[in-house]
Amino acid sequence: MKTRYLNAEDPGAVNEAAEILRNGGLVAVPTETVYGLAANALDGKAVSRIFEAKGRPQDNPLIVHVSSLEEIPPLVRKVDPRVYDLAEAFWPGPLTVIMKKSELIPDEVCAGLDTVAIRMPSHPVARAVIKASGVPLAAPSANASGKPSPTRASHVRDDLDGKIECILDAGECSIGVESTVITLVTDPPNLLRPGGVTPEELETVLGKINISHAVYESLGEGEKAQSPGMKYKHYAPAAKVTLIKGSFDKYEKYLKAHKTGICAVCFEGEGKHFPVSVEYGRADDSLTQARSIFDALRKVDETGCDEAFVRCPCADGVGLAVYNRLLRSSAFRVTDLDFSIPVYGITGQTGAGKSTVCSLFEKAGFHTVDTDLIAREAVRNPEVIENLKKAFGSDIFSDGELNRRELARRAFESEEKTNLLNSITHPVITELAIKEIHEAGKNGAKAALIDAPVLLESPLAGVCDKIICVTADRDTRLQRIMQRDGIGIEDAELRIKAQRGEEYYTSHSDIEIRNVKPGEAVLQVENILKEKLL
Numbered sequence: 001m002k003t004r005y006l007n008a009e010d011p012g013a014v015n016e017a018a019e020i021l022r023n024g025g026l027v028a029v030p031t032e033t034v035y036g037l038a039a040n041a042l043d044g045k046a047v048s049r050i051f052e053a054k055g056r057p058q059d060n061p062l063i064v065h066v067s068s069l070e071e072i073p074p075l076v077r078k079v080d081p082r083v084y085d086l087a088e089a090f091w092p093g094p095l096t097v098i099m100k101k102s103e104l105i106p107d108e109v110c111a112g113l114d115t116v117a118i119r120m121p122s123h124p125v126a127r128a129v130i131k132a133s134g135v136p137l138a139a140p141s142a143n144a145s146g147k148p149s150p151t152r153a154s155h156v157r158d159d160l161d162g163k164i165e166c167i168l169d170a171g172e173c174s175i176g177v178e179s180t181v182i183t184l185v186t187d188p189p190n191l192l193r194p195g196g197v198t199p200e201e202l203e204t205v206l207g208k209i210n211i212s213h214a215v216y217e218s219l220g221e222g223e224k225a226q227s228p229g230m231k232y233k234h235y236a237p238a239a240k241v242t243l244i245k246g247s248f249d250k251y252e253k254y255l256k257a258h259k260t261g262i263c264a265v266c267f268e269g270e271g272k273h274f275p276v277s278v279e280y281g282r283a284d285d286s287l288t289q290a291r292s293i294f295d296a297l298r299k300v301d302e303t304g305c306d307e308a309f310v311r312c313p314c315a316d317g318v319g320l321a322v323y324n325r326l327l328r329s330s331a332f333r334v335t336d337l338d339f340s341i342p343v344y345g346i347t348g349q350t351g352a353g354k355s356t357v358c359s360l361f362e363k364a365g366f367h368t369v370d371t372d373l374i375a376r377e378a379v380r381n382p383e384v385i386e387n388l389k390k391a392f393g394s395d396i397f398s399d400g401e402l403n404r405r406e407l408a409r410r411a412f413e414s415e416e417k418t419n420l421l422n423s424i425t426h427p428v429i430t431e432l433a434i435k436e437i438h439e440a441g442k443n444g445a446k447a448a449l450i451d452a453p454v455l456l457e458s459p460l461a462g463v464c465d466k467i468i469c470v471t472a473d474r475d476t477r478l479q480r481i482m483q484r485d486g487i488g489i490e491d492a493e494l495r496i497k498a499q500r501g502e503e504y505y506t507s508h509s510d511i512e513i514r515n516v517k518p519g520e521a522v523l524q525v526e527n528i529l530k531e532k533l534l
């Protein structure tokens, strides 16, 4: 099918779009929130084509758009009188209200539910098209299912060209995130999706409302979604998205500890600090963030990066909608860099005695985050197992157990393979380590000490306030490794050779602890604590 492009300002464009809709066709129509993919809401066959074009799951119902209050009574079983109060305050505008539906609404629109979602948009073009077509319009956002919603006609074209009859172009949408969805069927009313109308604003009209927990967290396994749209992956670029909480300084340091191939999705003026970035709105302004977030998520894929780290917006007011969309686009993957305790890293060559030094700090109330232990847990993560099998052969697991020695042999064959192993395990180790730091804080630890042989190459270096390295001369280290691991001198030498020289560790650390003579480390740790060097 050839998709027609009409400039909404051209005379006749609105009438032409209305004509297509009356004939059962699909038209992408601009609204103040996002572009909608419209069909005649009273024509089940036309509506079912929306699902086809978007690749939308059949059980996800659509919003019916009207241009005046008079159009509502035939669509619902009984008009809830609160709709008039809501209309007075927020319509036309970015609010969708759910009520019990009438027989007039085809099953295709409400996906078999007995309720219907109704909205009166404020965009003059949307209103003109509804009026000219003479029917209510069922319209979901005009994106391919799962992708970020479209806020420009070009976004619609990228997703739906050739699949729909027409795109009506009226420039950029002014709000940029979809409408607030509230159901009046429950008592108290339940906010299912935050949007341009805030919970506080709704409460001025409705009194106490409930905010669905699905706004903040993923649905529990087997839990039924009150709004089917809540359960699907949504707003997601192809790149893996993680939301980062914390100040800009923490964000910058953390991102810089990552290898290349990552995109910083940050606020205006911050992008220049990163090799690859996309900006979305001003740090202190939810409205500008809402306007540009979907465009920014689409731009992430244009950068070619396979991973994006997004600055977390403030979740107040309209910001709740931005935060909610980002939670969904990241599949609820959030990294919180705001720790309640200081975080230190401890590193050094093998045999230098990192564990000994950690246990000395533990006596002073520090909690050691042992990344070796975490790595063992990480290789039990199903996604990691899958990726390790793909990268190194499925025979590195037998009876569900990882053959660690064999994995090490294959992975340390070349730098490329070592990097591959790291790229699979480091993100999960990082996530688990950060979780452990937060828990340590809650449990009253004075500080967290990340014990990691490859700390300096890991993103975890980016969460450390200071880095300590433990050093010892080569002979001492050789003796310790042989004793600790029960291996001969040749094997011990090989291990030492596989690591970088001492200078590398000391030059990347803030504090050095020399650990050769008995008691030597104890004195230094005491001194560090006494002098408050950490």
Ligand code: TXA
Residues within 6 Å of the ligand: 031, 033, 034, 035, 036, 037, 060, 061, 062, 063, 094, 096, 098, 110, 113, 115, 116, 117, 119, 121, 139, 140, 141, 142, 177, 178, 179, 180, 181, 192, 193, 226, 227, 228, 229, 230
């Ligand atoms: O701003 C908007 O609302 C845009 C523009 C085009 O108006 N439309 C939009 O539609 O975002 P859509 O289909 O992408 O999102 C509609 C949301 C979905 O999460 C859906 O599950 C929910 O509303 N919904 C629709 N009807 C419902 C119903 N009867 N009960 C519960 N949830 C419903």
Ligand code: MG
Residues within 6 Å of the ligand: 140, 141, 149
């Ligand atoms: Mg949508």
